[in-house]
Amino acid sequence: MRIRLDRLSKSFGAVQVLHELSMTVEPGEFLVLLGPSGCGKTTALRMIAGLETASGGRIFIGERDVTDVLPKYRDVAMVFQSNALYPHKTVAQNIAYPLVLRKTPAAERDRAVREVARQVQLDALLDRYPRQLSGGQRQRVALARAMVRRPAAFLMDEPLSNLDAKLRVHMRSELKHMQHELGVTTVYVTHDQIEAMTLAHRVAILNQGRIQQLGTPREIYNDPENLFVAGFVGSPPMNFLEGAMRNGAFAGPGFGLNTPAAAHAGAAVMGVRPEDCRTVAAGQGRIEAEIYATELTGDHTLVTCRIGEQFAVVKMDKNYEQAIGTPVGIDFDVDHAFFFDAASQGRIRMPTTPAPQSA
């Protein structure tokens, strides 16, 4: 079912945590709320579930205005950041509890529990108690408990945090497959950009209680709206060089380059991703720099370059080798550079910037 937030606000006392959040999650869509810790993701999710009251704005699930509806009547299933398993119930009893509350007949309930346990590979553990399970197994019980009924929406709060890296990758693909199979609208909260990029149909990037950008992972990556989104998504993060824009040129201490004519004038920040840059012989790139450090990360080398007082990282081949202090040039395609207004942090659109490619 469609979930629609209409200028949703939340304050705890004098602190405003969410500012006029508006977005629509389409039926069957997997939407990821991505943002740094403390930006209000959990609060937003809890408001959709009905665990927090709205200070302002409305929430719709389907056609129904649920803003003032109790959680039990909203028909959503939630996976808590802390699993929230009932420690005195076995795995089977935990998973069955939502059905018990719905007075589902016992035979049907058993069948549903066994079916969902098989999907998350818990069939062998049904008689255990949560304390006898590993972190990953507990997380799967929490998922199974949400999946055992067909709710109007799944709400998941960082369900894969606390798993070790390998299991997380596995559970990520399981989750994506499961959501695709069930086709249930899902709002998924995480601070992990890889999780967001891999799972989401669309990503909403949240910072300090405001949506910064809402789009497909590709749009977010290729066409960031502002400095925050540009810096938050991507690993290693985008390089930022401070300077000023004047008469179609962007110049900073120790460098200057022509840009496609832009109306903007004044302090600006240029962003360019490490994988869009390469180092070339001194004097041949767009920017003159000097090698500050090189780090081999396995399949590539990260080259940190110093440009005056600023630094930029360039992603190079794994066989790249240069001595520290060597003067080099940094080259990139101007189409791959983003410009942001230093004051408003907003994107400065270039006339020739290609329209965002759709996914």
Add this chain to the structure above:
Amino acid sequence: MTGAVPPRSWASRLFEPRRLGRQAPATRVLVYAGLLFWTFVVLFPFYWLLVTSLKLPIHVADGPNYLPFVDFTPSPHAWHYIFVEIGRDTFRPYLNSVIIAGASTALAVVVGSMAAYALARIDYRPKLGTIGLFVVALAAVVVAVIAFGVPWQLAAVAGIAVFVFLARALAGRFRRSVGNGDILFWIISQRILPPVVAAIPIYVMFQQLGLLDTHLALILTYMTVNLPIVVWLMYDFFASIPTDLEESAQIDGASRYRIFFDVVLPLAKPGLAATSLLVLVLAWNEYLLALFLSTVDAQTMPLLVSAQNATRGPQWWYMSVLIVIMILPVTAVAVALQKFIARGLLIGAVKG
């Protein structure tokens, strides 16, 4: 989660659990010697009671002899006296104690844990002004009754009516309020003064009500006296249950009562067991209030024990018998509740 291990002080290392089998022999000997010594300290009074209950007065007067058949010849005379000669006068206080301690404990635990749960989960903001108003109304009632001779029933009803009316009329005007922490402190502060300071007012109250020397008077008094302890202890237990569990149940469609009985109570069992035991022991052993409120019909065991120290001096042998049979039921309850007072019930609820 595995974070950096903080450096440990020698004090914290001192209290870390360690496996005895891994210690040096000398340490083990020391530890076992300490444990044996403490076991002796704990168990010796019980032994003393048993031995004394089997002595004749003349053996007691002989001084500290502890070995039956060696130092003295045991005699069942005290047991005979307590169970046969005054049997009916032993049995009645015993039954009184069971009824009064049992009922007051049950009431205190039920009422107190519900109050504690409410305090742990709901934010109360009583207005200071309303509380002040209540105090003023109460004072007015007291003055009216004492100084002007108004019948107390009439004054109470009038006082309540005036308070309710004024509170409703003025509620919007009051700004300053107190919170759950203040309420909790107020509740436990009821135990800062020993209950016996209120003994005379309580006595007069039950006298006015014609309830002196009844089970009801003692049950109500013990319940009231023990409520703060139950609220205080259970508050901590309820507060330690992650709210996520209850919210999860809420989303899955459980009502408040369903949540309380399905999720909260099973997890609070250790707390309930420990608290019940503590409150039961307090009520079982209470002496001073029982002395005020009961004479014959509602007399409890502690009074009977102390009655053995009457005109003829302390009758150690009778006291010992009474204390032995007093200890037994509480010990049985403690053993029965032991299995609930297990720790770690919450393990696995949330990721750590």
